[in-house]
Structures are given as C-alpha cells and as structure tokens.
Amino acid sequence: DGGITQSPKYLFRKEGQNVTLSCEQNLNHDAMYWYRQDPGQGLRLIYYSQIVNDFQKGDIAEGYSVSREKKESFPLTVTSAQKNPTAFYLCASSISRARGYTFGSGTRLTVV
Amino acid sequence: QKEVEQNSGPLSVPEGAIASLNCTYSDRGSQSFFWYRQYSGKSPELIMSIYSNGDKEDGRFTAQLNKASQYVSLLIRDSQPSDSATYLCAVNYYAYSGAGSYQLTFGKGTKLSVIP
Numbered sequence: 001d002g003g004i005t006q007s008p009k010y011l012f013r014k015e016g017q018n019v020t021l022s023c024e025q026n027l028n029h030d031a032m033y034w035y036r037q038d039p040g041q042g043l044r045l046i047y048y049s050q051i052v053n054d055f056q057k058g059d060i061a062e063g064y065s066v067s068r069e070k071k072e073s074f075p076l077t078v079t080s081a082q083k084n085p086t087a088f089y090l091c092a093s094s095i096s097r098a099r100g101y102t103f104g105s106g107t108r109l110t111v112v
Numbered sequence: 113q114k115e116v117e118q119n120s121g122p123l124s125v126p127e128g129a130i131a132s133l134n135c136t137y138s139d140r141g142s143q144s145f146f147w148y149r150q151y152s153g154k155s156p157e158l159i160m161s162i163y164s165n166g167d168k169e170d171g172r173f174t175a176q177l178n179k180a181s182q183y184v185s186l187l188i189r190d191s192q193p194s195d196s197a198t199y200l201c202a203v204n205y206y207a208y209s210g211a212g213s214y215q216l217t218f219g220k221g222t223k224l225s226v227i228p
C-alpha cells in the first residue's frame with residue numbers, strides 16, 4: 001500500500017543534542033513538507049521541497065535542517081539551536097495542489 | 113501573511129444533529145480548499161476538497177464555498193460520536209519564494225464533540 005512512513009513514533013532528545021526524524025513516501029509525489037504542531041497553535045510549516053535537491057524554508061525554519069537527496073525521502077534534523085523542540089512533527093506529501101496533502105502518522109518529540 | 117480563521121470551539125452537538133464548521137480566509141487568489149479531520153494524538157486525514165463556488169456532497173459531509181465572501185464551511189449530517197475530532201480548514205495559496213510553489217495554510221482547527 002502506498003503511503004508516508006514517519007519514524008520513530010516517539011523520540012526523546014537531551015539538551016544540546018541533534019536528532020533526525022525520518023520521512024519516507026512511496027506515493028511518487030514530487031512535493032514534501034514538514035510541519036510542527038503545538039497545542040492550540042495549528043500546523044506551522046518548517047521546510048518544504050518541490051523537487052529532489054531543492055528545498056525552501058517555511059515560516060519557522062530556525063533550528064531545523066533538511067535534505068532531499070532522493071524523491072522518496074525528506075529527513076528533518078532538529079538541531080541544538082532549536083530551543084523549544086517539544087512538539088508533534090508531521091511530514092506530508094502531495095502530487096499536485098489540487099489534491100491536498102497526505103500526512104504521515106507523525107513523530108512526537110520530547111526534550112528530557 | 114496568508115490567514116485562515118476558524119472558531120476553536122469546542123462545538124458540541126447531540127448525536128444525529130447537523131454540525132456546522134466555518135472557516136474564513138484572507139487570500140482572494142486561493143483556488144483550492146480542504147477539510148481535514150484530526151483525532152486526538154493522530155495525524156490529519158483529508159475528508160473533503162472543494163474548488164468551485166457552491167456545495168459539494170460526499171456521504172454525510174457537505175462542503176460549501178463562497179469565494180466572494182472568502183468563506184468555506186463543512187456540514188456533517190447525522191453526527192455520530194465517532195465524528196468527535198478536531199477539524200482543520202486548509203487553503204491553498206501561491207508562495208513566491210524560491211522557485212515558487214503552492215502551499216497549504218491551515219487554520220488552528222475547531223474541536224467537535226458529538227454527545228450520545
């Protein structure tokens with residue numbers, strides 16, 4: 001079955017540590033996105049990529065980095081520069097603007 | 113800044129009633145509109161899309177769009193306890209940064225509770 005796989009489901013980060021969230025899709029979608037969701041804040045765009053080897057900052061990119069070396073993969077690194085990383089992270093992809101986005105199941109990141 | 117506004121709720125309706133969820137948006141150039149359902153602790157799931165003025169029906173769900181008023185709504189008929197979730201309105205707009213792309217802007221969601 002086609003879909004988006006995010007891993008891990010839960011992740012714990014120590015202060016000053018970088019962590020990487022995985023996002024893989026087998027939908028053959030060109031565009032991929034990373035969102036952060038905090039309680040009462042809705043979805044906020046971190047980074048997006050329209051094609052391989054190209055990506056753009058979203059509204060809250062500071063403290064995050066991404067890569068897009070393959071069409072299927074769009075990993076997100078939460079760096080130590082992100083001071084408040086505890087949140088629910090969602091990866092999404094789309095084949096066209098008319099179709100909306102398909103979301104992965106999310107990764108819940110907690111700072112310990 | 114593109115904005116999508118929703119009442120946060122909670123909106124409580126009795127089982128079997130019609131639930132009405134509303135959304136307004138700021139970008140007159142937007143062409144595509146979506147409703148997502150998100151259960152607590154889960155990721156959003158696309159339930160409706162609408163592109164033209166008027167109504168679009170899919171089972172118990174009806175999406176309504178009025179571009180002149182910049183307003184989109186979702187009606188849920190015969191509401192069931194399983195419909196209890198947060199409903200996110202999303203609007204597509206064109207971002208001119210970089211190579212340019214269409215992106216979705218999401219509202220903060222309306223929490224719906226269907227009371228048995």
